[in-house]
Amino acid sequence: xxxxxxxxxxxxxxxxxxxxENLYRDLKWETLSVRRKKHKLAQFYKMKNGLTPSYLTTLxxxxxxxxxxxxxxxxxxxxxxxxxxxxxxFLPSTIRDWNSLPEPTRNAPTLSSFKYRQNKDxxxxxxxxxxGTRNESNHTRPVTNVLQLSKLRSL
Numbered sequence: 001x002x003x004x005x006x007x008x009x010x011x012x013x014x015x016x017x018x019x020x021e022n023l024y025r026d027l028k029w030e031t032l033s034v035r036r037k038k039h040k041l042a043q044f045y046k047m048k049n050g051l052t053p054s055y056l057t058t059l060x061x062x063x064x065x066x067x068x069x070x071x072x073x074x075x076x077x078x079x080x081x082x083x084x085x086x087x088x089x090f091l092p093s094t095i096r097d098w099n100s101l102p103e104p105t106r107n108a109p110t111l112s113s114f115k116y117r118q119n120k121d122x123x124x125x126x127x128x129x130x131x132g133t134r135n136e137s138n139h140t141r142p143v144t145n146v147l148q149l150s151k152l153r154s155l
Contacts, residue, residue: 004029004031004032005020005023008020008023008024008027008029009023011027012026012027028122030122037097038115038118038119040090040093040094040097041094041097041098041101041118042111042114042115042118043094044060044094044095044098045108045111045114046111047059047060048060048076048098049111051111059091060076060091060095061076061077061079061095062077063076063077074103074106075099076095076098076099077095078092078095078096078099079091079092079095080092104117105117105118
């Protein structure tokens with residue numbers, strides 16, 4: 001998060017006095033944890049749909065036969081481990097995230113449509129953040145509610 005915060009300051013020209021929440025809100029950047037989650041789900045989609053080598057595909061637990069039709073019959077069975085560290089590792093945590101996705105997203109016909117459905121509610125950042133250099137980014141300071149200390153002293 002430290003690297004992403006510094007990158008946000010560079011892009012916007014904001015100082016360390018600026019609120020990090022305001023920076024992320026104005027830039028409309030996803031946090032690194034959200035980006036990692038999306039990449040993990042994309043990898044799991046590939047594993048589930050046979051787009052990866054078989055040694056990865058066989059890691060996914062198979063569905064067990066249910067006597068009754070249940071709401072969660074299309075979910076991948078959860079994996080439980082002896083430690084919290086194992087439960088937070090790739091496969092168990094990604095299966096939990098996968099099962100929480102809407103059914104249309106999980107059943108997307110292609111990887112690109114799966115990624116599109118994951119990102120369809122994500123808004124784009126302002127094009128003002130894509131021009132100029134760090135020294136020319138004073139136009140963003142009013143957006144992030146930051147004033148330079150030297151300007152405050154002269155008032």
